[in-house]
Amino acid sequence: MPELPEVETVKNGLNRLIIDRKISTAVNDNPKSFPNSIYDVEQFMIGSTIKDVRRRAKVIMIDLSTEYTLVIHLKMTGQLVFVDKATRFGAGHPNDSLIDSLPDKSTRVTIGFDDGSDLYFNDQRKFGWVKLIPTLAVSDMDFMKKVGPEPLEPDFTSEHFMARFTRRARTNIKAALLDQTVIAGVGNIYADESLWGAKIHPSRLVGDITTGEFDKLYNEVRAVMNLSIEKGGSTNRNYVNAEGKKGSYMDFARVFRREGLPCPRCQTEIIKIKVAGRGTHICPHCQQI
């Protein structure tokens, strides 16, 4: 899924749905998805209550009353879906009844609360993970130490943004945007969308991008991700929010997965190419090498 706007949407949903609930069970069906020992789970998770749900980059952190935190990465196909069978929460949305369908084949971890509700971690491709670690140790994780700044923070300026890229001067701008140690949270969808907005070809070398172009790109990254948060994220394939509902940003996408359709700016046909090993969507007229 999940880039910054999707993870932010899940986090906001979980904050509405699971705060103060008490964990009574934890079922793990894949040691890679949830590698903690049974001892740790029983000691620091069972019986605890949910205190807060936070996000950093594409990672969700669920703080427990035991001073332990569930650190979760959804990678490509992860989902965190809350279902309350007692109140039928999660039922009745289009094409799906979560009440009946979850847990399903892709469910890796089921966290049960003492009121009968459940939080499911589903992950078709098994790339994602859930780790239970001391809250104070979260900032010591390799990922947390290396990850770049949050682009939507109010005090994150255009100058800040540009300065982060100097280290990656000899690679292309798309690879640099996707590099989580440069800027946190940008993935394949929003990289393509913001490069189109700034009229920058994704294969251009970072070192050749002008200050003016960086300024545009900075504004586009923020505008595109803010719009997506407002739309509940992008459902390209699997993504759903904490209530099991899809996001609608794809209805507003300008280039992503729109190959063969006209560019909204100049009507030139959008094409799909490969850059930084990823499928990449551009307007060949607006975005020149």
Added chain:
DNA sequence: CACTTGACCTGTCCGC
């Protein structure tokens, strides 16, 4: 260090 590529998985879609 900076940079690129392949690996990790399952499912789906497309061409034969």
Added chain:
DNA sequence: TGCGGACAGGTCAAGT
């Protein structure tokens, strides 16, 4: 309707 291959929202560990 089967089969092989490419591809899918993301990181990592290796290689150069």
